[in-house]
Amino acid sequence: MAIEVASLPLPASADPSKFVDFGKEVKGIDPGNLTDDQFKEIQELLYKHDALLFRDCSLSPEQQYALTKRFDPASENYGHGNNKTGSTVKSILHPDLKTIPRVPQVQLIGNGTVYNHEGLATANLKHPSHTTFHKTQVSQIDEDAGITRYYRWHIDAALYDLSPPKVTTLYGIHVPHGKRQTIRYDDGTGDELEVPLGTTAFVSGKTMFDLLSPELKSLAVRTKVKYAPHPYVWMAPARAMPTGLGIESEGRELPLEELPPWEESKLKVLPVLWKNPVTGNLHFQVHPCGVMELLVEPLPQGAKREGALYPDGAHLTDIKEVRELLYKMQRPAIAPSLVYPHDWKEKDLVLFHNRGVLHSVVGAFTKEQVRAFHQCNLAASDDPTGPTADDIKKYA
Numbered sequence: 001m002a003i004e005v006a007s008l009p010l011p012a013s014a015d016p017s018k019f020v021d022f023g024k025e026v027k028g029i030d031p032g033n034l035t036d037d038q039f040k041e042i043q044e045l046l047y048k049h050d051a052l053l054f055r056d057c058s059l060s061p062e063q064q065y066a067l068t069k070r071f072d073p074a075s076e077n078y079g080h081g082n083n084k085t086g087s088t089v090k091s092i093l094h095p096d097l098k099t100i101p102r103v104p105q106v107q108l109i110g111n112g113t114v115y116n117h118e119g120l121a122t123a124n125l126k127h128p129s130h131t132t133f134h135k136t137q138v139s140q141i142d143e144d145a146g147i148t149r150y151y152r153w154h155i156d157a158a159l160y161d162l163s164p165p166k167v168t169t170l171y172g173i174h175v176p177h178g179k180r181q182t183i184r185y186d187d188g189t190g191d192e193l194e195v196p197l198g199t200t201a202f203v204s205g206k207t208m209f210d211l212l213s214p215e216l217k218s219l220a221v222r223t224k225v226k227y228a229p230h231p232y233v234w235m236a237p238a239r240a241m242p243t244g245l246g247i248e249s250e251g252r253e254l255p256l257e258e259l260p261p262w263e264e265s266k267l268k269v270l271p272v273l274w275k276n277p278v279t280g281n282l283h284f285q286v287h288p289c290g291v292m293e294l295l296v297e298p299l300p301q302g303a304k305r306e307g308a309l310y311p312d313g314a315h316l317t318d319i320k321e322v323r324e325l326l327y328k329m330q331r332p333a334i335a336p337s338l339v340y341p342h343d344w345k346e347k348d349l350v351l352f353h354n355r356g357v358l359h360s361v362v363g364a365f366t367k368e369q370v371r372a373f374h375q376c377n378l379a380a381s382d383d384p385t386g387p388t389a390d391d392i393k394k395y396a
């Protein structure tokens with residue numbers, strides 16, 4: 001049977017003109033048993049459309065790991081490393097992940113208590129919620145009325161020592177059904193988005209770049225981000241913005257000298273824009289919570305200086321300034337009409353181009369609502385590539 005490709009079911013809130021290339025449902029193929037030719041086709045589809053949905057599939061943890069690895073055969077370890085104890089014990093990611101003993105690259109994530117699951121006798125899962133991460137919280141009355149927030153917009157990546165995974169695979173095993181919720185942005189805009197319970201929200205990094213003014217495009221194309229050492233430990237005492245798009249600057253981050261041992265050479269300095277290996281498009285790929293500094297290259301010779309930001313280049317180390325600049329560039333792309341909130345069904349497999357989208361956990365479950373997903377991504381064998389000389393010439 002030939003591979004059949006259909007559009008993703010967009011909610012009424014989405015602006016279809018902004019989702020022409022984003023997301024496809026793939027039919028007529030078993031993602032756990034792809035031939036080489038089929039895999040090549042899937043790989044190309046993923047880089048062209050950034051998210052692929054397979055419905056009603058059966059996928060063992062072994063098959064999920066093998067599928068994920070095929071996108072980067074030299075990769076081997078989970079995106080945050082296979083050993084999540086020791087130096088990362090204080091990391092904010094620690095409570096959210098349980099490793100499948102047989103296949104340590106695959107994590108069990110979700111909510112509630114799961115018994116006898118793939119070699120885990122009992123797993124107590126907790127769906128991450130804004131209440132433990134944001135500076136402010138939705139009131140109990142509003143929460144009872146179905147109001148919620150994005151938890152944290154991010155790229156799946158350790159952002160220290162390891163390279164950002166190319167692809168993440170998410171497989172829904174138990175999906176609780178419940179009332180839809182409304183994401184409130186709580187940032188003074190009045191923005192809201194109604195979503196299915198426990199949705200995963202995606203936005204396109206390409207759209208994030210395309211929306212920018214020429215001045216901000218010029219800045220983005222010239223800028224690299226320096227991430228903090230052990231960023232998830234560093235940010236653990238800090239609190240996030242109500243949109244989940246970065247951290248409030250309150251000076252709460254762990255001082256660098258109190259972090260687990262780290263080396264300058266293992267810090268991640270990555271371009272703001274990552275080049276799509278198939279389409280050549282530029283995707284604005286910044287994990288705003290982990291950023292410490294920005295390094296801006298001067299304008300290239302011959303570029304128009306009028307109105308240009310940091311025409312002579314800059315090394316921005318004031319964290320408040322860094323965060324405000326990034327927020328200004330990233331916030332437009334999480335507008336309600338630009339978000340794809342996936343409506344999970346049991347046995348859904350979603351593959352997403354982790355170097356082309358940002359995503360967020362959403363919503364809150366009760367303890368009784370049991371959710372079990374398998375997630376896999378692998379620290380990549382290389383770092384993402386930034387803009388080419390031609391891109392810089394075009395946008396700077």
Ligand SMILES: [Fe+2]
Nearest residue numbers: 154155156359
């Ligand atoms: Fe994630």
